[in-house]
Amino acid sequence: MLIIVALCLIGTRYWKEAREWEERKIWNTIANLAVIDAQKSRSIDNWWIKTSNLSANIETKQLFEKKKNEVLSIIHNYRGVSAETEKISERFREFRLAVFVNGQSRYLLENGITPPLGTNGVDICFLSEEDARKLLFYSIAWRPDWNTVIIPAVSYPEKLLVSLLFHELGHAFRHNKNDAGGIVPDIDKEALAREEVEMHELSGEILNNLSNESYFRRIDQILARLPKERRFERVIASVTTEDSVAFYEIFGCAGTETPAKMVMSNTIRMIGFRHAERHELGIEGKIKVFREIERHLALPEK
């Protein structure tokens, strides 16, 4: 009797360890897709601000204005992609321009005069290569306590930039209801996770729309290889190098580091969401995908 109990205990422990090992292996594989180690060594990003130690001259000011105008043009030119982009573009027609210096957002001012507030008081703040590397922060992000969209000063291929900007401005649209740029109300974790799912789906819809639907076609090819697999992690971990390269090529990210990482970061989530749809797991299934990815990978994108 004692021997049987002991064997059962050993068996349970062995099974538990084998399962944990498999979990680790799956998430390591997914983490590698997100950080794309192989790509990194031969990739080149074009940073248009190298350091935040900027000389305050007319050229600097003009460069920043030019970059802000590129952001505004994108929001305007791509407003028709979906009903959501239409609303976002309607709301954000101007921004106050800022730059990230010593951990703070600083305005580019002339004669110390604060320029008029942009629409809803939302700022865009560009982040230099030096600061991005110091902070290990490479994604475009909405920072609610600053009412600011932080944009690393790296050149993104246009279609990718469209999806990233609308994602973050989608957050800004939902949280920045106060025209004076007032306090951001607290929202619970459940609502935040739901919002992230919606924003990643908006990014996915934009990427799909701007790629003549080849984005979802490629994702669905990956899903079709394991049609009966219930666990989304296993499906994501089945992504091959050829799949990754196909995604980079669709969006002009081959040979880049930051843009390629951003494409894969969204793609990993979209595979999970479309897997949840196929298995009729509803929004709850998608929230689970989002949370599991955050928990295991803690990717910088928010």
Ligand SMILES: [Zn+2]
């Ligand atoms: Zn987000």
